[in-house]
Amino acid sequence: xxxxxxxxxxxxxxxxxxxxxxxxxxxxxxxxxxxxxxxxxxxxxxxxxxxxxxxxxxxxxxxxxxxxxxxxxxxxxxxxxxxxxxxxxxxxxxxxxxxxxxxxxxxxxxxxxxxxxxxxxxxxxxxxxxxxxxxxxx
Amino acid sequence: xxxxxxxxxxxxxxxxxxxxxxxxxxxxxxxxxxxxxxxxxxxxxxxxxxxxxxxxxxxxxxxxxxxxxxxxxxxxxxxxxxxxxxxxxxxxxxxxxxxxxxxxxxxxxxxxxxxxxxxxxxxxxxxxxxxxxxxxxx
DNA sequence: CTGTATCCGTCACGATACTG
DNA sequence: CAGTATCGTGACGGATACAG
Numbered sequence: 637x638x639x640x641x642x643x644x645x646x647x648x649x650x651x652x653x654x655x656x657x658x659x660x661x662x663x664x665x666x667x668x669x670x671x672x673x674x675x676x677x678x679x680x681x682x683x684x685x686x687x688x689x690x691x692x693x694x695x696x697x698x699x700x701x702x703x704x705x706x707x708x709x710x711x712x713x714x715x716x717x718x719x720x721x722x723x724x725x726x727x728x729x730x731x732x733x734x735x736x737x738x739x740x741x742x743x744x745x746x747x748x749x750x751x752x753x754x755x756x757x758x759x760x761x762x763x764x765x766x767x768x769x770x771x772x773x774x
Numbered sequence: 775x776x777x778x779x780x781x782x783x784x785x786x787x788x789x790x791x792x793x794x795x796x797x798x799x800x801x802x803x804x805x806x807x808x809x810x811x812x813x814x815x816x817x818x819x820x821x822x823x824x825x826x827x828x829x830x831x832x833x834x835x836x837x838x839x840x841x842x843x844x845x846x847x848x849x850x851x852x853x854x855x856x857x858x859x860x861x862x863x864x865x866x867x868x869x870x871x872x873x874x875x876x877x878x879x880x881x882x883x884x885x886x887x888x889x890x891x892x893x894x895x896x897x898x899x900x901x902x903x904x905x906x907x908x909x910x911x912x
Numbered sequence: 913c914t915g916t917a918t919c920c921g922t923c924a925c926g927a928t929a930c931t932g
Numbered sequence: 933c934a935g936t937a938t939c940g941t942g943a944c945g946g947a948t949a950c951a952g
Contacts, residue, residue: 669909671908672910673908673910674900676900676904678825680904688810750899757891757892758816761815761889766811770807772810
């Protein structure tokens, strides 16, 4: 009973159908119900890459490749996976432009826009309180 | 070069001496320099337990056992470790009252107080945007 | 260009037993 | 009461190869 606290839905999800059916979704965590709102928020905007991605596309929509250029350290797999997760949580929208070569643009949704102020305050807090641990120009 | 992005200091820390020498610190991550302030903030207040702990002691100092009572799902080990980490980052203070049985109280520092508004806004955002995924009375 | 598939390592976290 | 020690597991993330 104890360990059911955080990960309520680890196996197959019956009550909560997947928002997106593309294969990459197999790899997505299926935690979708929380007892704590902060935990839910952390899951949606937390992790190693999501804040970066949101931050990069906050001013203008970007194509897959463009995001990757701005985030040199991310692997294709992780970029894809994080974008899918953000899409499933309705923080970013994905627009496919048919043709050859393919073009896909990612943009913040309204909900996505609404997290930017939170990230900003997080950034401000860190700049103020953790200045000694941050080296932005490296 | 790529993977040096996040974990800059994984091995021995030379420039940043550990704040606390107690043995549990062996198990603490030694990431102490960041290129991104949000990442620094996430590291300091993120994770599975830190927001919970901060939230529980935000109104009044609590003893180790009291925190554990309020967080039934956490193991002793994790509570100890997270408290050490928060202490090292100066978000909580640890006050030992000698005697038998031992008593230790944990309280928010000033820096700790300063993260509460951020957690609040995170909570408000989730309550608003992720209401369908949250079941607070369970 | 925008992904998918597969293999693999590391680390956060959990369970349990033990201690001053 | 407030920890420590030890072992185990799975999720997260990285590297590389392949595909429409």
